[in-house]
Structure formats: C-alpha cells, structure tokens
Amino acid sequence: GAVVSQHPSWVICKSGTSVKIECRSLDFQATTMFWYRQFPKQSLMLMATSNEGSKATYEQGVEKDKFLINHASLTLSTLTVTSAHPEDSSFYICSARGDRNLYEQYFGPGTRLTVT
Amino acid sequence: SQQGEEDPQALSIQEGENATMNCSYKTSINNLQWYRQNSGRGLVHLILIRSNEREKHSGRLRVTLDTSKKSSSLLITASRAADTASYFCATLRAGQNFVFGPGTRLSVLP
Numbered sequence: 001g002a003v004v005s006q007h008p009s010w011v012i013c014k015s016g017t018s019v020k021i022e023c024r025s026l027d028f029q030a031t032t033m034f035w036y037r038q039f040p041k042q043s044l045m046l047m048a049t050s051n052e053g054s055k056a057t058y059e060q061g062v063e064k065d066k067f068l069i070n071h072a073s074l075t076l077s078t079l080t081v082t083s084a085h086p087e088d089s090s091f092y093i094c095s096a097r098g099d100r101n102l103y104e105q106y107f108g109p110g111t112r113l114t115v116t
Numbered sequence: 117s118q119q120g121e122e123d124p125q126a127l128s129i130q131e132g133e134n135a136t137m138n139c140s141y142k143t144s145i146n147n148l149q150w151y152r153q154n155s156g157r158g159l160v161h162l163i164l165i166r167s168n169e170r171e172k173h174s175g176r177l178r179v180t181l182d183t184s185k186k187s188s189s190l191l192i193t194a195s196r197a198a199d200t201a202s203y204f205c206a207t208l209r210a211g212q213n214f215v216f217g218p219g220t221r222l223s224v225l226p
Contacts, residue, residue, distance in 0.1 A: 034213045043204060044159075044216045093158065095214065105214060109158035 002028045004096045006108035013084055013115055021079045021111045023094035029074035030096035034105070035067075038091040050077050084115040128223040135192040137220040139205030140185075146209050148181055150190050153202045153219075162190075162203075195224045 003026040013019050023033055032051050036044040048064075050056040050071035058064045066088075068080040077096075081088055093110040123138040141148070147166045151159040165172045165181045165188065172179045178191040192199055202221050206214040 036214075036216075041221075043218045044214075046213050046215075049213060091156075105208070107159045107161075112156065 002026075002096070002098070002104075002106045004030075004094065004106045004108040006092075006094060006111050008111060009109060010112040011114070013113070015085055015115055016083055018080055018082045019084055019113060021081070021092055021094075021113070023077045023079070023096065023108050025075050025096040025098075025106070028096075028098045030077070031074065031099040032097045033071055033077040034095045034097075035069060035077075035079050036093045036095070038093060038110075044093060047079075081113065084113070086115045089113055089115045124220060125218065126221045126223075128225065129195055130225050131195060131197055133195055135195050135199070135222055135224070137190045137203050137205075137222070139188045139190070139217050141188075141205075141207045141215070141217075142186065143207075143209070145183075145207040147207075148179075148188050149206050149208065149214075150177075150179060150188075151204045151206060153204065155201070159204070192222075195222075197224050197226045200224045 005024045007022045011019055034049050035047045037047050038044045046059050047062045048056045048058045048069050050069045052071050052074050056069035066082055071077040091110050091112050094108045095105045097105045129135055145167055147164055149164045150162040152162055153159050163174050163177055163179050165179050176193045181188045200223050202219045204219045205217045208214055
C-alpha cells in the first residue's frame with residue numbers, strides 16, 4: 001500500500017503554545033486528507049476533512065480556529081493546534097486518499113501530543 | 117459521525133484459544149476493514165472485506181461480513197500473547213471518511 005508519514009511522532013508542549021503536525025503522502029498524490037483524534041482507551045474520531053487547495057471541513061464540535069488545517073499541496077497537510085491546553089493531549093492520526101481510488105485510504109503512524 | 121459498535125469491548129483469553137470480535141454498523145458501505153492498534157501506537161491494517169464478499173481469510177484471521185445484518189466478525193485463531201491489542205472495525209463509503217467502531221481490547225494471557 002501507499003505510505004503516509006507524520007511528523008513529529010510525539011511532541012510535548014506547554015499550555016498556551018501552538019504545535020504543528022505534518023502529514024505527508026510519500027508516493028502518491030493525496031487529494032483528500034482526513035484528521036482523526038484518539039483519546040486514551042477510545043476510538044478514532046474524525047476531526048476534519050481537507051481537500052487540496054480548499055478550506056477544510058470540520059466535524060461538529062471541532063473548533064476550526066483552534067485546529068487549523070492547511071492542505072497546500074497534494075502531498076502535505078498540516079494540523080496546527082493553537083493555544084494548546086492539557087485537554088488537547090491526544091493521539092492525532094491522519095489518513096490520505098488519492099483521486100484514483102475512492103475506496104482506499106492510508107493512515108499515517110500518528111502523533112502523540114502531550115500538553116503540560 | 118461515529119457508527120458501528122464492537123462487541124465485546126474487552127476480551128481476555130488464554131494463549132492458544134480463539135478470539136472472536138463482532139462489529140455492527142448502521143449505513144450501507146463499500147467495504148469494511150479491521151485494524152489492530154497496540155497501546156500508544158498507530159493503526160495496523162489487518163484485512164479488508166468488500167460489500168460483495170461474505171468471508172475472507174488471512175493467515176490466522178478470518179473475517180465475515182453480513183450486509184443484511186450490517187455486521188462483521190473477526191476471528192483470530194490460536195491466539196498468541198503478541199495478539200494483545202485493541203481491534204477496530206472501520207467502514208468506508210466511496211469518497212467519504214472511515215468511520216470507526218469503539219474497538220475491542222483483547223488481552224491474550226500466556
């Protein structure tokens with residue numbers, strides 16, 4: 001399958017600071033990327049969907065001003081957690097989909113964010 | 117939106133026993149996939165079954181799909197301690213995002 005990377009794999013930051021997480025498709029063009037969040041011992045919940053060159057679509061209850069998503073190229077999407085708080089501590093996972101096969105999506109390895 | 121529920125939510129078995137996990141979903145799907153996640157790690161894709169398939173095998177894994185009941189099951193045979201993990205089903209419709217079930221936490225005791 002295709003390869004999706006995330007960077008960093010883990011990050012610790014202080015309350016009030018911003019953190020940027022990158023999601024890259026390494027060997028295909030990802031027209032759509034999805035961002036998921038997973039709290040401990042829970043399942044993955046979709047946060048937002050981003051299409052290259054357009055604004056992200058956020059799920060209900062997800063603050064778009066807090067979780068800034070940029071999908072500026074066909075291989076890169078970024079999620080910026082602004083003014084992070086301890087309750088934002090979570091595992092963030094992206095998935096990417098090309099435009100050739102709408103049934104296939106590939107997950108990144110995830111980023112563990114800890115806000116102190 | 118979240119759909120799908122795994123049953124049981126937690127399962128503890130002895131090494132060598134079989135483990136069965138069930139998943140239900142609510143809407144029509146194109147395919148259903150099972151993933152494994154070790155504690156604190158990313159998702160590992162296990163198996164994909166399409167909506168026109170009823171059963172699929174991969175090594176010690178057997179997946180069934182009943183679209184009339186909107187349910188799927190994952191069977192792990194001859195379990196090993198290394199199978200200890202959380203298992204999620206995820207449904208996919210063309211052009212849309214994955215929708216994950218809540219997961220089953222499997223513990224395989226040596």
